[in-house]
Amino acid sequence: MSEYPKPDAIVDVVLLTLHADTLCVFLARRDREPFKGAWALPGGFIHVVDKDGVEEDEDVEDTARRVLREKVGIVAPYLEQLYTFSGRKRDDRGWTLSVCHFALVPGALLAAPAATGAETALFPVDMLPYDLPFDHEAMIAMAVRRVRGKSSYTSLPLFLLPEEFTLPELQDVYARVLDKEIPTSETKSFRRKILDQGFVEEIPGRMSTPRIGRPAQLYRASSDELSQVRPSAPLARIASAR
Amino acid sequence: MSEYPKPDAIVDVVLLTLHADTLCVFLARRDREPFKGAWALPGGFIHVVDKDGVEEDEDVEDTARRVLREKVGIVAPYLEQLYTFSGRKRDDRGWTLSVCHFALVPGALLAAPAATGAETALFPVDMLPYDLPFDHEAMIAMAVRRVRGKSSYTSLPLFLLPEEFTLPELQDVYARVLDKEIPTSETKSFRRKILDQGFVEEIPGRMSTPRIGRPAQLYRASSDELSQVRPSAPLARIASAR
Numbered sequence: 350m351s352e353y354p355k356p357d358a359i360v361d362v363v364l365l366t367l368h369a370d371t372l373c374v375f376l377a378r379r380d381r382e383p384f385k386g387a388w389a390l391p392g393g394f395i396h397v398v399d400k401d402g403v404e405e406d407e408d409v410e411d412t413a414r415r416v417l418r419e420k421v422g423i424v425a426p427y428l429e430q431l432y433t434f435s436g437r438k439r440d441d442r443g444w445t446l447s448v449c450h451f452a453l454v455p456g457a458l459l460a461a462p463a464a465t466g467a468e469t470a471l472f473p474v475d476m477l478p479y480d481l482p483f484d485h486e487a488m489i490a491m492a493v494r495r496v497r498g499k500s501s502y503t504s505l506p507l508f509l510l511p512e513e514f515t516l517p518e519l520q521d522v523y524a525r526v527l528d529k530e531i532p533t534s535e536t537k538s539f540r541r542k543i544l545d546q547g548f549v550e551e552i553p554g555r556m557s558t559p560r561i562g563r564p565a566q567l568y569r570a571s572s573d574e575l576s577q578v579r580p581s582a583p584l585a586r587i588a589s590a591r
Numbered sequence: 592m593s594e595y596p597k598p599d600a601i602v603d604v605v606l607l608t609l610h611a612d613t614l615c616v617f618l619a620r621r622d623r624e625p626f627k628g629a630w631a632l633p634g635g636f637i638h639v640v641d642k643d644g645v646e647e648d649e650d651v652e653d654t655a656r657r658v659l660r661e662k663v664g665i666v667a668p669y670l671e672q673l674y675t676f677s678g679r680k681r682d683d684r685g686w687t688l689s690v691c692h693f694a695l696v697p698g699a700l701l702a703a704p705a706a707t708g709a710e711t712a713l714f715p716v717d718m719l720p721y722d723l724p725f726d727h728e729a730m731i732a733m734a735v736r737r738v739r740g741k742s743s744y745t746s747l748p749l750f751l752l753p754e755e756f757t758l759p760e761l762q763d764v765y766a767r768v769l770d771k772e773i774p775t776s777e778t779k780s781f782r783r784k785i786l787d788q789g790f791v792e793e794i795p796g797r798m799s800t801p802r803i804g805r806p807a808q809l810y811r812a813s814s815d816e817l818s819q820v821r822p823s824a825p826l827a828r829i830a831s832a833r
Contacts, residue, residue: 353636353637353638353639353640354639354640355597355598355599355600355637355639356597356600356637356639357597358597358598358600358688394595395595395597395598395677395686395688396595397595397596397597397598397679397685397686398595398596404679406679407678407679407680408677408678408679409675409677409678409688411678430674430675432672433651433672433675433690435637435650435651435690436649436650436651436653437639437646437648437649437650438649443639444637444639446600446637446651446690448675448677448688
């Protein structure tokens with residue numbers, strides 16, 4: 350359609366999760382040049398068609414879902430477009446643009462090794478490896494800012510929790526994402542605020558079974574809340590990818 | 592770099608201004624197929640190189656600036672990336688992505704006819720022409736939401752004002768952008784809030800010279816504020832483009 354040379358079009362995904370009580374990003378070692386062997390965000394070219402010429406990605410969100418499926422082996426419960434990074438200088442090979450997305454997933458979803466066999470790891474967002482390639486460091490920083498900015502007034506952090514959780518676990522997720530301890534003296538008012546907003550609901554009769562201490566009431570994201578906030582596919586692991 | 596066919600990469604710009612006390616968007620009649628003759632947002636392909644093979648756009652923001660220069664004849668005082676619209680279905684000619692930007696400009700900057708000779712017009716954002724092509728209607732709606740969302744707590748609406756303005760003019764801009772009358776009873780508290788935030792400052796000794804009524808103190812955006820919020824080129828009309 351355009352008579353001009355086109356830029357290369359990529360989608361990168363900043364996949365955030367909670368691991369060992371810390372907000373972490375998923376990185377994989379690059380298996381090809383440039384920066385072969387470096388830790389990098391999962392990403393890939395937009396596939397207008399696949400190798401056999403058959404239509405593949407429907408839009409950039411579809412590319413992001415394919416990247417998560419092929420390179421991480423999951424379907425993320427929350428996926429949002431972040432920003433398009435672009436230009437002549439971000440990749441020595443030529444003019445590229447990357448429609449960066451971010452995804453939130455519960456830690457348990459990433460417990461198994463990645464589907465590709467590539468070496469993968471979770472890094473605390475404040476302790477990233479040196480020399481991330483391209484503008485991946487800027488992408489991660491922007492994703493963390495976006496999530497923190499939205500977390501104080503939305504139910505976004507719920508997507509980092511398993512389906513059933515206790516109120517202390519819920520409080521902990523908000524504290525980790527916002528990088529802000531909630532002092533014991535404010536526990537009561539924090540819980541009241543969350544419960545008042547209707548983000549979560551009690552699961553009647555379901556209690557946690559801790560190895561130490563007393564069982565606690567279990568909660569879940571309220572179904573209204575999920576359908577309103579969730580822009581992406583339902584929470585599920587891709588069985589066939591494992 | 593990619594062995595796959597690449598999508599066409601476009602930048603469209605939602606140019607917002609105040610005209611006759613109404614938030615308006617700039618549209619131009621398309622001079623080519625598809626949708627020849629239809630009102631549409633100014634936009635264009637990313638030019639990795641120009642027609643002579645010389646490097647042209649540096650990144651997508653540079654493309655947006657070129658579109659505004661070539662198709663509107665201005666440098667916008669405020670330019671921000673909005674969202675990337677993409678997919679197989681948004682244009683019958685093939686898989687495209689458009690990195691949509693929005694720009695804010697004072698009405699006076701658009702008083703002269705467009706540089707291209709194309710028919711152009713300002714439409715109130717709530718009274719758009721029927722059947723805008725592609726997803727241009729969704730782009731305009733998202734830009735208006737973004738500007739309204741940011742306006743209530745930032746100095747963003749200042750970019751719609753001329754360099755010098757009175758407090759009633761300032762108040763009017765916020766009211767129009769937020770689409771919410773500020774009742775006379777709240778005028779005082781509105782002004783105090785704006786002045787307290789340090790967005791604007793008095794211009795010592797400068798008074799307006801209205802044809803009717805008393806002169807009023809003139810204000811300007813405070814210089815701190817401008818340098819913090821302004822992500823784009825300084826306010827200037829491109830002389831050579833007229």
